[in-house]
Amino acid sequence: MDHFGFIHESRDIKILILFILRRLPGFVDAETLRGLSQCDDGIGYFDYAECLSQLVTGGNIEESEEGYRITEKGARNADAVESSLPYSVRSKALKLIAPVEEQLRRAAMITARHEVREDGCYVTLAMSDGKGEVMHLELLCAGEEQAKRMEKRFRKDAEGYYQRLVALLEE
Numbered sequence: 485m486d487h488f489g490f491i492h493e494s495r496d497i498k499i500l501i502l503f504i505l506r507r508l509p510g511f512v513d514a515e516t517l518r519g520l521s522q523c524d525d526g527i528g529y530f531d532y533a534e535c536l537s538q539l540v541t542g543g544n545i546e547e548s549e550e551g552y553r554i555t556e557k558g559a560r561n562a563d564a565v566e567s568s569l570p571y572s573v574r575s576k577a578l579k580l581i582a583p584v585e586e587q588l589r590r591a592a593m594i595t596a597r598h599e600v601r602e603d604g605c606y607v608t609l610a611m612s613d614g615k616g617e618v619m620h621l622e623l624l625c626a627g628e629e630q631a632k633r634m635e636k637r638f639r640k641d642a643e644g645y646y647q648r649l650v651a652l653l654e655e
Contacts, residue, residue: 491573497532503569503574510550510592544561545558593611595608596638600628607631
């Protein structure tokens with residue numbers, strides 16, 4: 485199969501993967517990373533998967549249940565070679581990265597988790613503004629299912645819940 489695009493060699497695919505991960509503030513899931521890496525039509529899935537695996541094995545990328553994240557070693561290596569990526573590929577990748585970067589930054593500022601203790605199930609909901617925590621709330625729930633629903637809703641609209649809580653307390 486003929487590949488169109490600027491990137492064909494595994495070295496260039498690895499550089500692109502590192503370029504992308506270097507600009508993201510945390511772990512990114514496998515599907516999102518694959519989508520971002522497909523910004524050049526010359527990259528096939530199997531070539532991408534092989535390069536990603538080699539980057540993980542080589543210690544340039546950390547893999548966890550949350551997804552993938554660049555390591556210090558990977559960031560140093562990316563810094564040294566990413567300028568060799570064609571400008572058009574870098575530009576297209578940066579446009580694709582921007583909304584994902586914003587999502588990851590927002591997600592990093594919101595905490596929603598639950599814990600089952602002897603005296604019941606508690607949900608912790610917290611939000612920071614990047615400088616410090618602006619809200620921290622711990623509630624006793626009727627059960628784990630309720631806690632999970634609360635976590636999901638809080639993650640979806642943490643800012644709205646914060647504003648409504650402040651408005652209620654100011655009445």
